Structures are given as C-alpha cells and as structure tokens.
Amino acid sequence: MISIDKLSKLYAAGRISRRDFMQGATAMGVTIAAASTMAVQAEASTPKTGGTLRVALGHGSTTDSFDPATFENGFANALCYSSGNHLTEINNEGQLQPELAESYTSDDGxxxxxxxxxxxxxxNGKTLTPEDVIAxxxxxxxxxxxxxxKGLLKALKGMSVDGDNVVFELEAANADxxxxxxxxHFKILPSKDGVAYFDGGVGTGGYKIDNFEPGVKLEASRFPNYWKEDAAYFDGxxxxxxxxxxARQNALMNGEVDAIDRVNAQTVDLLASVPHVNIIENTGTLHYTFGMRLNVEPFGNYDLRMALKSAIKRQELVDKILNGHGALGNDHPISSANQYTxxxxxxxEFDADKAAHHYKKSGHxxxxxxxxxxxxxxxAVDAAQLIAASCAEAGITVEVDKVPDDGYWSNVWNNDAYGWSACYWGGRPTEDWMFSAAYVSGSDWNDTAWRGTDASxxxxxxxxxxxxxxxxxxxxxxxxxxxxxxxxDGGATIPMFANYINGLNKKIGHKDKMGANWDMDGGKASERWWFN
Known part of the structure; x- marks a missing residue:
C-alpha cells in the first residue's frame, strides 16, 4: 500500500491532482484538515518558474572578473555557479554527482x-565538446x-580526447x-583553437550575464536553452x-532584496523576528582563520607562532563572534563534517604561561x-581585537590594523605586505582537496606560506x-x-568553525535540505531556489 509520504511526493511532482491526493489521504485515515495542510506543504515544495531573484552578498571587489582563474570570493563563486557548470558537482545532500560529465570511471585511480x-x-550558441573541457x-x-x-592540478600529467570522453592521466593515483x-574555478568554458575564453562570462549555466559591474552588481537572465530541465527557475x-x-540585513528587512548571506550571528535573532523572513542555518566546513605567513618576519619563528596560538581564547571567539553559531577550531582546517577529522x-586552550614561555624563547x-x-x-575586526586583548594577558603586544573592505582579497589576504591577516575558508568536502588548495607547498593559495620546514x-x-x-x-x-x-608547525590560527547563516524572504521555495559545502545552498541559490 502506498504511504502518505509517497502520495505527497506524487502530488508535489504533479503526477496526481489535488482531488486525488485528498481522496487518497483521507482513505488512509488522515483528517481533511491535516490533508489540506499537507497539500499546501506539497505545493510549496513544488518549483515554480518566474520572477527575478534579488540577492545581497557580503562579498565582492572591484578587482573581480569573469576569469575563473581569478575567482577568490563569494561573489565570484555565485557568478560562477549561476553562469556555468563543471564536470562534477556537490548536490544539496552533500554527495558528489556528474554534471557536464555524464559519468566518470577509473580502474586504478x-x-x-x-x-x-x-x-x-x-x-553564445557553441556546442560543448571534449576539447572545450581540456582547454x-x-x-x-x-x-x-x-x-x-593551479595547485590542484599539479598531479595532472596530461589529457586527451577519446570519442566522447576526456581522459585524465595523473602522476599517481588519486581517488578524489x-x-x-x-x-x-574549473568552470567549463568555450574554446577556439585550443584556447578557452570567458568573454562576457559565457558558460553553460542557467543564467546568461547581461551586466556586470565588479564590486557592485551582476544582472543576468535565464538561458532558454539550459540543459538542466529541473533547475534555474527564475526569469532573472x-x-x-x-x-x-x-545595510545587507536592512535590505532584506525592508524588502529590497529577497535573500542575503553571512547573517551576523550577533543579530540573527532580531532578523528572525521579522514576519516575512526565514533564517536558514547549515553546519559544514566553513572556518575563520588568522593566517601567519612564514616568509614574513617574525612569523617564520616557530616559538613566536606557538606563543600566538597559545594566547588565543577560542571559546571566547565562538561565544562573542559567532554567538554560539559554530564550534571550536583547533588550528587545522578539517571539521567534524569531514570523514577523517x-x-x-x-x-x-588559552595558556598565558605557555604563550609567555614561547614568546620569550622567540626573542621577539x-x-x-x-x-x-x-x-x-x-x-573579523572584533575578533582581531579580542585576540589582541588575550595576547596582552600573556605579555604580547598585538596591534589591530583595520584595513579597507574593498580590495581586501587582492591587496591584503595572501600578500607579503601583511604577515598576519583574517580570512574565511569554505572548506572542502575531502581532506586531500582542502590540503591541496591551501597547505601544500605548490599551492598559490597557501596563504600561510608554510614551506621549507621539516614538518611541511x-x-x-x-x-x-x-x-x-x-x-x-x-x-x-x-x-x-x-x-x-x-x-x-603551521602558520594557520583557526579558532572557530562557523555555521552558514542565510536570511530568506518566506516567498522563496527550496528543497528541505540545503547544500552546506558553500554558503547560499552550496553557492547554487539561483539554480536551486524558486518563488512560491
């Protein structure tokens, strides 16, 4: 006998009428009132097309571009996912699945x-080919x-075309x-004469970019020939x-936008009290860091790094910066959501005596x-001030350098002009991916310049x-x-893992489970959400 859950799914998928649903539900003993409520819930979970999604993001820089090689913040991330696709993707359940690749196989890794x-x-009308993938x-x-x-591809020996297949030859086995x-970064682009091009943000994604003002806004319209039938429901x-x-929070409260990311943990309860707002919170691999670059003095000194790591009150940061919406970090990037934490x-823990001991030993x-x-x-600025205060308890003088928001990712982060700076990492679903992105010596995003030590x-x-x-x-x-x-030994101080907190207008529909590999439903809000 069919279950009520199955019946609801059939109705949500449009395979039975409301009348058939009501008759089936009441036949199972469900009251008319309860069946009506379930019907409304099923209708709300059914994607509908139309409307323009307006999103305010706490990211963006005047240095942003269409070049996937330069993508470095959440705005570029969202631009990428709305306009393009990849060979594979992480779905809303957190599972890997094929995307532009129909399938993938290997006998030996x-x-x-x-x-x-x-x-x-x-x-632009061009048809995707294996040659485009290679380019x-x-x-x-x-x-x-x-x-x-670039660092993620160090192990790639070569690529070739075999019919409809792209064959990747690696230096050694890699199950991931x-x-x-x-x-x-690996957005698939069109190519000409073996060279990929990204003019106008062209891609295979659900939305074609109409206007882009770096650091300001992006406007796009639905691509009518999008290959996915059950995605990209908005007109624009x-x-x-x-x-x-x-300003971001006020925009949502005043109805100027439909969704925002990076809701401040300090004010999330206030925002949740607004009648037309839903708060969506996900726990994933997001972590906040203050990276010390080993190639910038005095951070090449092991004892100095140990002194600073020992002088941080991690629980205080979780309580005061995250307002409890997160968990303690332990100076490595692998969270409890990963397989091998x-x-x-x-x-x-904070240990003033240990910090003072290492600081004295450092000679700084x-x-x-x-x-x-x-x-x-x-x-981030408040967190830096808290770190400075706790360091002072160990006799270490730390001065907070409050730098401009605009251009932060190009001018401050991963820059030798700033030896110790704030950063966020979305994390990665596998340990190898996280390590390869930010910690191996050959990665350009090794933002602590952790190279050359015996431990590294x-x-x-x-x-x-x-x-x-x-x-x-x-x-x-x-x-x-x-x-x-x-x-x-590393230069990363990672005091906390933060939850993704988004604010959505209640008219937005979405699947029960949201992707937690990136903010805003795995970065794919424009593809996965709809208006009820």
Missing part, C-alpha cells in the same frame, strides 16, 4: 575517463598561470579526482555586493600587527601518499598526522 554530456549549449582545465595550468586552483573537478537574477552587515588531537620584542576587515568575515616537508609527502592509499585505516592515520603537523 591514475587514468580517469569522463564521458562528456551531449547536447549542451554555451550562451578549460589547461587555462589553470602552465608556468604563466596564476590561477588559485572527481571531487577536484567540482572546484568552482540581480546579485548585489553589500559588504556592510547592517583528527579526534585524538588535544584541543588547544615590540608590537605585532594583525590585519582585519569585515570583508574577511562578519566580526613531511606533510607534503603524506598528502601525496594518502591520495593513492586505498586502505581506509592507513589513509586515516596519514590524514590524522597531516592535521597534527598543521596544528603544531
């Missing part, structure tokens, strides 16, 4: 065959490339290669950069600067070995050791 989907059209990936390779994802292909999209937390590693004297702007994350050398060797290790227990031990090495 070294040679991977990705069958490219047929009948996919770019916004798109090559855009991030080579000596001249400055792509933030299909995950790597979902990285937002307006994405605005609103870095200021209060190191549960054996003792939690680092004088103030240490920490750069922060709320463009890094909501409350051991770490790099372990990352390579773990990729090819199929024994789960052995792989676990390797990743545990990797986290311990970052925790001890």
């Amino acid at each position: 070294i040679t991977w065959h990705f069958k490219i989907r047929k009948g996919v059209e770019f916004h 798109s990936i090559n855009h991030h390779r080579g000596e001249e490339s400055t792509s933030g994802a 290669w299909p995950f790597i292909m979902s990285d937002y 999209l307006v994405q605005t950069s609103v870095i200021d937390q209060v 190191n549960t054996d590693l003792p939690q680092r 004297s004088g103030p240490i600067k920490i750069a922060a702007a709320n463009a890094a994350f909501a409350g 050398k051991e770490f790099n060797e372990l990352v390579v070995a773990a990729r090819a290790e199929l024994d789960v227990n052995k792989r676990k031990a390797m990743y545990y050791r990797c986290q311990a090495l970052i925790h001890d």
